[in-house]
Amino acid sequence: MFALMQSTRTQSLHLCIDPPTGLKAVIAIHSEQRGPAMGGCRYLAYPDDESAMVDAIRLAQGMSYKAALAGLPLGGGKAVIIRNPHVENRAALFEAFGRFVDSLEGRYITAIDSGTSTLDMDCIAQTTQHVTSTTASGDPSPYSAMGVFAGIRATSMARLGSDNLEGLRVAVQGLGNVGYALAEQLHAAGAELLVSDHDPGRVQLAMEQFNAHPIATDALISTPCDIFAPCGLGSILTGQSVMQLRCAAVAGSANNQLTNLQVADQLENRGILYAPDYIINSGGLIYVALKHQGEELPSITAHLARIPSRLTEVFAHAQAEKRSPARVAQTLAERLLYS
Ligand code: NAD
Numbered sequence: 001m002f003a004l005m006q007s008t009r010t011q012s013l014h015l016c017i018d019p020p021t022g023l024k025a026v027i028a029i030h031s032e033q034r035g036p037a038m039g040g041c042r043y044l045a046y047p048d049d050e051s052a053m054v055d056a057i058r059l060a061q062g063m064s065y066k067a068a069l070a071g072l073p074l075g076g077g078k079a080v081i082i083r084n085p086h087v088e089n090r091a092a093l094f095e096a097f098g099r100f101v102d103s104l105e106g107r108y109i110t111a112i113d114s115g116t117s118t119l120d121m122d123c124i125a126q127t128t129q130h131v132t133s134t135t136a137s138g139d140p141s142p143y144s145a146m147g148v149f150a151g152i153r154a155t156s157m158a159r160l161g162s163d164n165l166e167g168l169r170v171a172v173q174g175l176g177n178v179g180y181a182l183a184e185q186l187h188a189a190g191a192e193l194l195v196s197d198h199d200p201g202r203v204q205l206a207m208e209q210f211n212a213h214p215i216a217t218d219a220l221i222s223t224p225c226d227i228f229a230p231c232g233l234g235s236i237l238t239g240q241s242v243m244q245l246r247c248a249a250v251a252g253s254a255n256n257q258l259t260n261l262q263v264a265d266q267l268e269n270r271g272i273l274y275a276p277d278y279i280i281n282s283g284g285l286i287y288v289a290l291k292h293q294g295e296e297l298p299s300i301t302a303h304l305a306r307i308p309s310r311l312t313e314v315f316a317h318a319q320a321e322k323r324s325p326a327r328v329a330q331t332l333a334e335r336l337l338y339s
Contacts, residue, residue, distance in 0.1 A: 001013065001053055004054060004057055005057060008030065008057055008058065009030070009061070009338075010029070010030050010057050010060060011029045011030060011031055011032065011037075012028075013026065013027075013028050013053065013056070013057065014100075014104065015053075016097075016103075018093075018096040018099075018100075020092075020096075021087070021089065021092045021093045022086065022087045022088075022093060023081065023093050023096040023100070024081070024084065025080065025081045025082070025097055026052055026053050026056045026079065026080045026082075027056065027077060027079045027100065027101070027104065028056035028057045028059070028077060029060065029075070029076075029077045029104075029107060029108055030057075030060035030063065030064040030075065030076040030077060031064040032107060033064075033075055033337055033338075034067065034068060034072075034075055034336075034337070035067075035072070035074040036107055036109055037063070037064075037077030037108045038067065038074045038075070038076070038077060038108075038109040038110075038132070038288070038289060039059065039060055039063035039076055039078040039079070039108075039111065039113075040059075040078065040079070040110070040111045040112055040113025040114075040116070041078075041080070041081060041111065041112070041113055041120075041124075042059075042078075042079070042080045042081070042113045042114050042115055043081045043113075043115035043116045044082075044114060044115045045083040045085075046082055049082065052080045052082050055080055056080045058234075058256055059078035059234075059255055059256060060076050060077050061076060062078075062255055062277070062278045063075075063076030063077060063078055063285070064076025064333070064337060065278045065330065065333035065334075066278035066279070066285055067285060068336040068337050069282070069310060069329065069336070070285060070286055070289075070303075070306075071306075072285070074109075074285075074289055077108040077109075078113075079101070079108070081093070081116075083115065090120070090123075091123045094116075094123035095123050095124070095126050096127075097110075097124060098123065098124035098125065098126060098127030099127045099128070101130050102127055102129075102130065106130050108130065109130045109131065109132060110124060110131050111132045111133045111140070111284075111288045112132075112133040112140065114233065118133055118134055118139050119135065121134040122134050122136075132288040132289075132291060132292045137288070137292070138287075138291065139177065140283070140284030140285070140287040141176075141177035141181060141284060142181050143283040143284055143286065143300070144177075144181075144284035144287075145178045145181035145182040145283070146181075146283050146304060147280065147281065147282060147284075147304055148229070148231075148251070148281060148283070149182055149185040149189075150304075150305070150307055150308045151251055151275055151279070151280035151308055152227055152229065152251045152280075154275075154309075154312050155227065155249045155273060155275045155280075155311065155315075156226070156227065156249070158273060158311075158315040159248050159249045159273040160248060165186060165190060165191045166189065166191070167190060167191070167192060168190075168191045169191070169192045169194060169225040169227075170186050170191045170192070170193055170225060170227045170228075170229055171194040171195070171196075171215070171220050171221075171223055171225040171228045171247070172193060172194070172196075172206075172229045172231055173196055173217075173220050173221070173229065173230045173231055173232050173236070173252065173254075174196075174197055174230070174232030174233075175199070175202035175231070176197075176202070176232070178231050178253040178281075178284075179197070179229075179252075179253065180202065180205075180206065182229065182231060182252075183210050184209070186210075187209075187211070187212070192213075193206065193210050193211070193212035193213065194213050194220065194223055195207075195212040195213070195214060195215065196214070196215045196216065196217045196220040198217060221236070221241055221244050221245060222244040222245070222246060223246065224246040224247070225246070225247045226247060226248050226249070227247060227248065227249050227250070227251055228245060228247040228249070228250045228251075228252070229250075229251055229253070230253070230254040230257050231253045234254050234255050235256060235257070236254065236257060237257050237258045237259065237263050237267070238259045238263060239259070239262070239263060239266065242266045242267055242272075243266075245267075245270070245272055247272060248272065248273065249272060249273040250267065250272060250273070250274050250275065251274075251275035252275075252280070252281075253277075253280070254277060254281070255277055255278070255281065256277065257277045258277075258326060261324070261326060261327060264324035264326035264327060265324055267324065268318075268324040273315065274324060275311055275325065276311075276314060276325055276326050276329035276330075279307065279311055279329055280307065280311060282307060283304050286300065286303050286304050287304070290303060311325075
């Protein structure tokens with residue numbers, strides 16, 4: 001774990017158990033260089049404790065890059081609560097997690113993420129003030145989807161020469177909070193949707209509401225399309241899976257889509273334009289960060305509207321330097337963090 005912390009330049013890793021509630025949680029603080037570390041809290045099952053720590057560390061690093069490139073005065077952090085099927089009192093579990101967050105005295109600010117809801121954030125708010133995305137402050141997912149939609153248009157412009165999505169075939173992997181809202185916007189813009197989700201109910205709904213074509217979860221990645229939009233969990237772009245892609249570009253909300261940067265080079269070599277995840281999906285962070293600072297909606301949406309130009313700038317650098325946009329984005333983020 002120390003080797004991973006060193007290679008990712010992670011500042012600290014915090015562990016907590018609370019036997020009365022069954023809480024087993026990890027908070028990774030990647031950087032406080034630009035401000036307190038902000039990032040969501042996942043509530044998921046993991047094959048083992050080490051995988052949960054690795055997930056928190058990698059995600060926290062992405063949050064530092066995301067905040068830096070979005071121009072927010074924040075560092076990056078992430079929390080993972082290891083899902084325990086035997087937990088009887090979910091509210092007590094999240095209140096205990098809030099006490100853990102509070103013990104860090106504002107160095108880490110938590111938020112909603114996969115497996116958690118605004119109601120869970122309300123429970124956390126009972127025991128700490130260092131929490132966002134409560135029912136009062138709102139779910140960031142629609143803002144993440146808004147940013148991804150604008151980012152898909154910018155990606156289409158850069159790769160296909162037009163940001164008109166009419167008739168474009170977009171494959172959306174995962175129809176959760178972000179993926180479903182994204183599908184709605186793509187449908188409204190005239191895109192043809194190919195969708196998959198482990199939950200057949202979500203797929204059925206997208207078929208009824210957006211005329212989407214259902215595709216089996218293991219077949220979506222190799223289905224011909226213009227844009228592949230990963231909106232499920234991370235690490236779906238591996239050395240092997242990239243060879244299956246039959247699209248012009250990858251642009252979606254999932255965090256940590258690439259298993260490593262060599263995968264980005266493979267995408268580049270195959271002529272597939274990659275929209276760096278921590279730029280295109282930064283709408284949710286922008287929303288929670290500015291809301292936490294007391295900003296009003298017009299200023300939040302104005303900030304969010306800068307996502308496509310940020311992507312366009314990275315694509316232009318990548319083209320000029322003949323490098324993957326993922327490598328260009330990392331260089332820019334690290335310059336902001338470390339120089
Ligand atoms: P969610 O848990 O609401 O939805 C994820 C959906 O993806 C689920 O319905 C799940 O069944 C499906 N899924 C997972 N793996 C899949 C696969 N291989 N094939 C098909 N379906 C699959 O999560 P969310 O809040 O919508 O977030 C989606 C992704 O975007 C996550 O990686 C998250 O970290 C990232 N993200 C979310 C936000 C946000 O505001 N919610 C912000 C930035 C990044």
